[in-house]
Amino acid sequence: MFRTRILVFLVALCAIPTLAVAEKTTPAAPPTDEKITLSIELMRVMNFDQTMRTMQSQMRGMMEQQFESFAKCPSAQPVMREYSGALTDQIMGNLMDESLKVDVAAIYADVFTVEELRGIVDFYHSPIGRKMVERMPELMEKSMLITQDRVKAMVPELESLSERYASRIREAAKTCEQDSDATESSTEE
Incomplete structure (x- = not known):
């Protein structure tokens, strides 16, 4: 049951949108240096x-809250x-790695054209775009709370x-184990 709850929590966490990426139906050309830039x-x-x-901080809080229900005994709570x-x-630690940024940049470069990327960058440089960035942590936090509540109800x-x-x-x-054992014994003969 403990593993199930952790799995449910991690699935919910992965379902939380942290980056908005548009979907394309046609294969994109390989990213250019300009697109990556x-x-x-x-x-x-x-x-x-x-x-x-911000996501790390929110995740820590959510996990502590989630795990409180497992630690009914006060001496188990610190653990x-x-x-x-x-x-x-x-x-x-794995998600904050620089290689993630490279991978995410490659996704943006794959999904958007140069013109679209320029337009999106221009938007985020605009007053309303800066406001969107400023309010994004609040939006994420509220989205995470809604997701957490829904997942709790589904547990x-x-x-x-x-x-x-x-x-x-x-x-x-x-x-599968039996098939694997049979394959291994037939190759040994």
Whole structure:
């Protein structure tokens, strides 16, 4: 049950939109240097680094709150807080890596044309665009709270769903192990 709740929490966390990226239906041309440069500028004017730090702080708070329900015993609460902090640090340590910025910039460069990137950068340099960036942490926090509340309400259903599939998954995994063992023994002969 503990693993189910962590999984549910992490799924909800991943569902929270942190970056708005438009969807294209046709394959894009490989990004050019200009597109990458514009994409990096877009991330800069959107305060990507600050957004990630805010997300880390909010995630830590959400995880501590989520884990409080697991630690009914007062002596377990400090351990749960430490665990939620370590878990948050691990997740965010990977997400705050510079390579993520490169990957996200490549996505923007892939999805948007040079003209679109210029227009979006111009928007974020405008007064209303700067206002949007300024208010984004508040929007994210409120979105996260709504998502968290909805996921909490779904926990019993998700646990039931997990329980219904757990034995089938275990049985399927055993079949895979048996198939793997059979393959290994036939290659050894």
